[in-house]
Amino acid sequence: MQTPTATRRLTRQDARTLFLASLGGALEFYDFIIFVFFATVIAKLFFPAGMPDWLQQIQAFGIFAAGYLARPLGGIIMAHFGDLFGRKRVFTFSVFLMAVPTLVMGLLPTYASIGIAAPLLLLLMRVLQGAxxxxxxxxxxVFVSEHVPANRVGVATGMLTGGLTGGILLGSLMATAINTAYTPAEVADWAWRIPFITGGIFGLVAMYLRRWLHETPVFEAMRARIGEESREMPLKAVLRGQGSAVIVSMLVTWMLTAAIVVVILMTPALFQKLHALTPATTLEANVAATFTLTVMAVVVGALLDRFGALRVGMIGSLALIAATYALYYGVEANPANLLPLYALAGATVGIITVVPYVMVNAFPAATRFTGVSFSYNVAYAVFGGITPLLVSVMMAGNRHAAAHYVAAVVVIGMGALMWNATRTARAAALETPVEAQPALR
Structure with missing residues (x-):
């Protein structure tokens, strides 16, 4: 496959690549997130019946969290091989590594059948999902950005981001359907297995479809220039000479975690407690927010191609801050405002597409997969882990602390975007490459 020019239009092959990549991403994120929607049922089935409910719940969420802790190691290992031996192989393997544990989780015997082996096997499957x-x-x-021309990287990363967030939407819809179609007793007895088995099967289908994808032109060109034997370890190169790119990537990832974890994942539970809203009401609004997020992630990608990361990122970040405050203050004033304000806030979360756009442009081809994976996964593990605890503690003293936290982190992200723009402009003026920012083409 020839390397595409920097300004050509997307071809039918490009469209197929983006579709298959986005579909696989959606199914993989569905597999990863579906656990949290059935954590209460899983807690009762995979731990001793005599254990207090609160302890069962803590241990179930602990197993859920183990997936996040496994992310950095799994991501770094797969990125290492992706930079050395090709994006496609690792890209296909990641779906397989997610689909099989998800399918197994849907078939696992419970504590009543095999005792302590049940939660241990569940933990093992969750760690594999995290990897x-x-x-x-x-x-x-990285895969989609290296397949399209440079002036379409925003659309590519936007479609992929929309696919990933679409996986969260699929999980929410599946949980709603299962709990609507079956009684609580039926869900606890067997229906909870349906989402996991379904996700595992569709994940294997996605893996099969990815067999038809081609290796990226960027990697093929790089492999033609230098032999695999002569290249140094990618992570070593990233840590030794691309520190600024890593820091920028981690800071913008922090902004992404604040938007997703607080606005999308935590807000329903917070509003149930703050305003005595029913789970059904908050879930309906959350579905609307996740839908508008998925759509706007693609729209923001198109805007990035036209106006660049700095302008789109700054305007979108201000919109996210304003919409988050509107959501928290507006629902407090009148709970009937929940659905429209949550849908608006979800739309502004679409600015997270700026994060992968910045990251894939921040590292050279030889270390791009490793640089993006290391920065993103380590930052997500740290900030994604502390955010729920920190926001919960802050909420005890201020009813609007969640909005304050999002605003503060987004301001930090805006600072990172300005810093990145400055270093890029300085390098261009000196006609030398940014520490780690050559063009994708």
């Missing part, structure tokens, strides 16, 4: 998701998002962003 898979650690390679999926960075690998997918």
């Amino acid at each position: 898979a998701i650690g390679g999926e998002a960075p690998g997918a962003w």
Whole structure:
């Protein structure tokens, strides 16, 4: 496959690549997130019946969190091989590594059948899921960005980001359907298995479809220039000479975690507690927010191609801050405002597409997969881990602390975008490459 020019239009092959990549990303994120929607049922089935409910719940969420802890290691290992031996192989393997544990989780015997082996096997499957998701998002962003011309990288990363967030939407819709179609007793007895088995099967289908994808032109050109034997370890190169790119990538990832974890994942539970809203009401609004996020992630990608990361990122970040405050203050004033304000806030979260756009342009081809994966997964593990705890503690003293936290982190992200623009402009003026920012083409 020839390397595309920097300004050509997207071809039918490009469209197929973006579709298959986005579909696989959506199914993989569905597999990763579906656990949290059935955590209460899983807690009762995979731990001793005599254990207090609160302890069962803590241990179930602990197993869920183990997937996040496994992300950095899995992502770094897969990125290492992706930079050395090709994006496609790792990109396909990540779906397989997610699909199989998800399918197994849907078939696992419970504690009543095999005792302590049940939660241990569940934990093992969750760790494998975490390793898979650690390679999926960075690998997918790199894969699609290296397939399209440079002036379409925003659309490519936007479609992929929309696919990933679409996976969260699929999980929410599946959870709603299962809990609507079956009684609580039926869900606890057997229906909870349906989402996992379905996700595993469709994940294997996505893996099969990815067999038809081609290796990226960027990697093929790089492999033609230098032999694999002569290249140094990618992570060593990233840590030794691309520190500024890593810091920028981590800071913008922090902004992404604040938007996703607080606005999308935590807000329904917070509003149930703050305003005595029912789970059904908050879930309906959350579905609307996730839908508008998925759509706007693609729209923001198109805007990035036209106006660049700095302008789009700054305006979008201000919109995110304003919409988050409107959501928290508006629902407090009148709970009937929940659905429209949550849908608006979800739309502004679409600015997260700026994160992969910045990251894939921040590292050279030889270390791009490793640089993106290391920065994104380590930052997500750290900030994604502390955010729920920190926001919960802050909420005890201020009802609007969640909005304050999002605003503060987004301001930090805006600073990172300005810093990145400055270093790029300085390098261009000196006609030398940014520490780690050559063009994708």
